[in-house]
Every structure is written in C-alpha cells, then in structure tokens.
Amino acid sequence: MTLGIAVIGTGRMGADHVRRIDSVISGARVAAVADLDAERAKAVASGIERCSAHTDPAAAMAAPGVGAVLIASSGPAHEAALLEAFARGLPVLCEKPLTPDPAGALRVLEAEQRLGRRLVQVGFMRRYDAEYQELQRTLEHGELGRPLMLHCRHRNAASPSFFTTEMLIRDSVVHEVDATRWLLGQEITAVQVLRPRPSSHAPQGLGDPQLVLFETSGGAVVDVEIFVNCGFGYEVRCEAVCERGTASIGGSGGLRTRSAGRAGRDIPQDFTIRFADAYDREVQAWVDATRQGRVEGASTWDGYAAAVVCEAGVRAQETGERVRVQLAERPALYA
Incomplete structure (x- = not known):
C-alpha cells in the first residue's frame, strides 16, 4: 500500500521533500505537513490531495493515513519530534543533524534502544550519491589496498547571512564526518582545525576558509x-589515497562546452542541484525499506557519532588544539 508520510518542517528542505514525495518518487504520498508558520504549511499542503496542514508535529503524526515521518525542521526541534515518533512507533527519516548536540543525540539513542528496534534513518544523502557509492565500493573491494588518506574539498559560492564559524563544522563539515566514517568503516578519534586568514569575501566575523583534520581508528588521516x-x-570533491593507487570523485565530470574561444563546464550553485539525484535515491530507498518493514541507511548511532565529532571540531576551532573524540560504547542494536 502507498505509504502516508507526515513531513515536519516546510522550509526549503522540507518543501523540497514534499515536492519529491508528491511528484518524483513512487510508493508514498504526503499525508500531512507541520510547520510553526501556519500559512507556509497551508501553502505547501495546498494542491496535494488529502494532505492536512498543522503547526504541531504531534498533530501531523496523528493525522489520518500517516505511517511514517520525515523530519526536516530546524535541528533544535529534532529531538522532540523523534521522541514523539517513537511514542507512536513511526519509522523516521530525519535530516541531519540527528540533534545539534551529543547529549540530545545520546538521549535519542537510548530511547530507540528501549524500543528494542531501529526506527530512524538519518539523512546523510552523500551515501546515495552515485559517485560516492562507486568510491565506497572501490575502497571496500580492496583492489587499491588499504586507504591511508582522504583529501576532501567542500566549497560553496557564498554563505547565508546567518552563517557562523561554528556552523562551518556543524552544518557543512558534518557531511565529511559521515562520509569519512562510511567510506573507511572507521571511527574518527581526533580533530584539529587550522585557520588561515579569512577571505576578504567572507562576512565580518566568519572564519572562512578552514582546514579540518581527522584521525581515524584505523590509522587514516583526512583533511577537509x-x-x-x-x-x-x-x-x-574527495580523493582516497591508498597503498596501491588513488580514487577521486567530484572532479571534471559533467557537460563541457567550447564557445567563443573558451572551454569549460557549468558548476552547480548549491547542494540541492549537486545532490538532487542523491536526495531522490535516499527518499525512495527509505520509502521502499519502510514499506517492507526494514530500516536501512545511516543509523541513530551514526547521527550520534557525527554530533560528538562536530562537538570536538568546534572545540578545536576555538582552542587551536588537537581534540580527542570520546564516544559512548556502541550498543548491540547498531552493530
């Protein structure tokens, strides 16, 4: 049967997921939406048959036909929405971060353990990008030998007005945190941040760019x-340096043009364009697994681990020191 989904949060990401569920993927429909802005929620729900609009996430989850939840609200609201979904036994796709802080993530982790089963997939969409998947398979198969280093670049044309230095880690580098753990199958054990002088194009007070260094449990080193x-x-971009060769993604692929004495290619202007296919694949995979009673993808443990690493990264930003990452013991539920 078609899976009815309550989408919590109808801002840029939430509205895009509503569009995706309504017109791109199969096997699901938007049954309800919720947003603190009642008019925005109504506008997003309008035109979608049998979709109700709410300001309370719990009301959206209780709406007729809802069988799963997609959380795309702001990070500080995630914990309450996740616990509400747990109380109702509803499977969840939660956009990153699981929670903004390790303490909240640990509470969610403990609550899911008490249920005795996984309900959450965390929305680290790079795991569904075709290039990242190819790189992960290459490293897993081992033909290049053990991975020794990863070189990562994460660039954006311009930051929004509200962006802070701390958000460089929590909102941007968090993707490299998860990608590192997933690609290498190792935990991150220490973080260091090097800060060159800020670009003249960075807003006042924003320490941009930065170089972030990870050490892993398997002895690899990662620079971002x-x-x-x-x-x-x-x-x-990401390049893996291994014992017998290298593998890289995000380079010069895509359409190239030659005109008026110049050659080049278009560069995406934001993440919704670069990773559009990855988001489609991610939500489709979540819907398919949920309809079959399974939970796949990044787990609550992955969300918790990312929160702990980001917390260490922010301390490294502030102090200039190498900061060790201290994780709780990994529960058997996430083995």
Whole structure:
C-alpha cells in the first residue's frame, strides 16, 4: 500500500521533500505537513490531495493515513519530534543533524534502544550519491589496498547571512564526518582545525576558509578544506589515497562546452542541484525499506557519532588544539 508520510518542517528542505514525495518518487504520498508558520504549511499542503496542514508535529503524526515521518525542521526541534515518533512507533527519516548536540543525540539513542528496534534513518544523502557509492565500493573491494588518506574539498559560492564559524563544522563539515566514517568503516578519534586568514569575501566575523583534520581508528588521516565563500559555485570533491593507487570523485565530470574561444563546464550553485539525484535515491530507498518493514541507511548511532565529532571540531576551532573524540560504547542494536 502507498505509504502516508507526515513531513515536519516546510522550509526549503522540507518543501523540497514534499515536492519529491508528491511528484518524483513512487510508493508514498504526503499525508500531512507541520510547520510553526501556519500559512507556509497551508501553502505547501495546498494542491496535494488529502494532505492536512498543522503547526504541531504531534498533530501531523496523528493525522489520518500517516505511517511514517520525515523530519526536516530546524535541528533544535529534532529531538522532540523523534521522541514523539517513537511514542507512536513511526519509522523516521530525519535530516541531519540527528540533534545539534551529543547529549540530545545520546538521549535519542537510548530511547530507540528501549524500543528494542531501529526506527530512524538519518539523512546523510552523500551515501546515495552515485559517485560516492562507486568510491565506497572501490575502497571496500580492496583492489587499491588499504586507504591511508582522504583529501576532501567542500566549497560553496557564498554563505547565508546567518552563517557562523561554528556552523562551518556543524552544518557543512558534518557531511565529511559521515562520509569519512562510511567510506573507511572507521571511527574518527581526533580533530584539529587550522585557520588561515579569512577571505576578504567572507562576512565580518566568519572564519572562512578552514582546514579540518581527522584521525581515524584505523590509522587514516583526512583533511577537509571548507570554504563557504569561494565565489564560483558549489563543489564537493574527495580523493582516497591508498597503498596501491588513488580514487577521486567530484572532479571534471559533467557537460563541457567550447564557445567563443573558451572551454569549460557549468558548476552547480548549491547542494540541492549537486545532490538532487542523491536526495531522490535516499527518499525512495527509505520509502521502499519502510514499506517492507526494514530500516536501512545511516543509523541513530551514526547521527550520534557525527554530533560528538562536530562537538570536538568546534572545540578545536576555538582552542587551536588537537581534540580527542570520546564516544559512548556502541550498543548491540547498531552493530
């Protein structure tokens, strides 16, 4: 049967997911939406048959036909929405972050353990990007030998007015945190942040760009260039350096043009363009698994681990020191 979904949060990401469920993927429909802005919720729900609009997430989850929840509200609201979904036994796709802080993530982790089964998939969409999947398969098969280093670039044309130095880690580098753990199958054990002088194009007070260094439990080293005011577009790259060779993604692929004495290619201007296919694949995979009674993808443990690493990264930003990552013991539910 078609899966009825309550979408919590109808801002940019939530509205895009509503569009995706309504017109792109199969096997699901938007049964309800919720947003603190009642008019925005009504506007998003309008035109979708049998979709109700609410200001209370609990009311949206209780709406007729709802069998699962997609959380796309602001990070601080995630914990309450997740616990409400747990109380109703509803499977959840939760956009990153699971919660903004490790303490909240640990509470969610403990609540899901008390249920005795997984209900949550965390929305780290790079795991569904075709290039990232190819890189992960290459590393897993081992033909290049053990991975020794990852070189990552994460660039954005310009940052929004509300963006802070801390958000470089919590909102941007968090994707490299999950990608590192997923690609290597290792935990991140320490973080260090190097801060060159800020770009003249960075807003006042924003320490942009930065170089973030990870150490992993398997002895690999990862460097992440984060530059959210590069000026030319949205660019994500990753190169794995292994014992017998290298593998890289995010390079010079895509359409190239030659005209008026110049050659080049278009560069995506934001993440919704670069990772559009990944978001489609992610939500379709979640719907398919949910309809079959399964939970796949990034788990609550992955969301918790990312929150702990980001917390260490923010401390490293502030102090300039190498900060160790201290994780709780991994529960058997997430083995």
